Amino acid sequence: MHIVDGALSMPVLVAGSALAVAGIGIGVRQMPIDKIPAAGVLSATFFVASLVHVPIGPSSVHLIVNGLAGLVLGWAAFPALFVALLLQAVFFGFGGLTVLGVNTVDIALPAVIVYYVCRPGIVHAQPAVAAIWGAIGGALAIALTTVCVGIALAFSGDEFVPAAKLVFIAHIPVMAIEAVLTAAAVYLVRRVKPELFNAFAAPVLKGA
Numbered sequence: 001m002h003i004v005d006g007a008l009s010m011p012v013l014v015a016g017s018a019l020a021v022a023g024i025g026i027g028v029r030q031m032p033i034d035k036i037p038a039a040g041v042l043s044a045t046f047f048v049a050s051l052v053h054v055p056i057g058p059s060s061v062h063l064i065v066n067g068l069a070g071l072v073l074g075w076a077a078f079p080a081l082f083v084a085l086l087l088q089a090v091f092f093g094f095g096g097l098t099v100l101g102v103n104t105v106d107i108a109l110p111a112v113i114v115y116y117v118c119r120p121g122i123v124h125a126q127p128a129v130a131a132i133w134g135a136i137g138g139a140l141a142i143a144l145t146t147v148c149v150g151i152a153l154a155f156s157g158d159e160f161v162p163a164a165k166l167v168f169i170a171h172i173p174v175m176a177i178e179a180v181l182t183a184a185a186v187y188l189v190r191r192v193k194p195e196l197f198n199a200f201a202a203p204v205l206k207g208a
Contacts, residue, residue, distance in 0.1 A: 042065075067114050142175045146171050150167060
């Protein structure tokens with residue numbers, strides 16, 4: 001879901017850009033050269049899936065598939081989704097360049113959270129159980145994305161609070177659709193190429 005140029009305050013734009021740069025930096029370090037094709041495929045999937053969108057105030061409703069991207073890529077979802085968002089902003093005017101950092105965080109951060117929450121259940125489970133975790137991840141990613149969008153809008157002005165609530169409500173059907181799509185994708189991958197979920201390792205946090 002893309003927030004458009006001019007909707008956010010300068011502090012929110014700066015904070016979003018800083019977080020996006022940090023996330024992209026971590027993601028690039030977690031993306032070995034031989035895994036770039038997988039990241040490219042998921043970046044293209046997001047690019048195509050989110051081309052058809054319905055404007056909702058300062059944002060829009062569309063498929064995102066960031067849950068699937070997070071389950072496979074982990075932190076590498078940041079650079080993968082950033083590239084797709086950049087191309088959409090340049091070629092189609094979706095979102096915009098000034099809000100690129102915020103849009104990247106809104107979509108990629110939930111993907112990373114889903115990676116940590118749902119991926120263990122996918123890697124160590126039978127395909128049917130993994131599909132359930134995939135459904136949870138797909139829906140959770142959309143829910144968290146709407147929360148991130150709502151926070152960005154709310155911090156930019158009280159007048160955006162009603163729009164933030166509308167964004168969440170409007171995406172409830174999208175949560176259900178993405179749950180089904182992600183579950184199907186996870187089930188297929190676990191049957192034919194289960195090692196894909198082990199392709200991207202999460203960073204080891206110091207002191208952990």
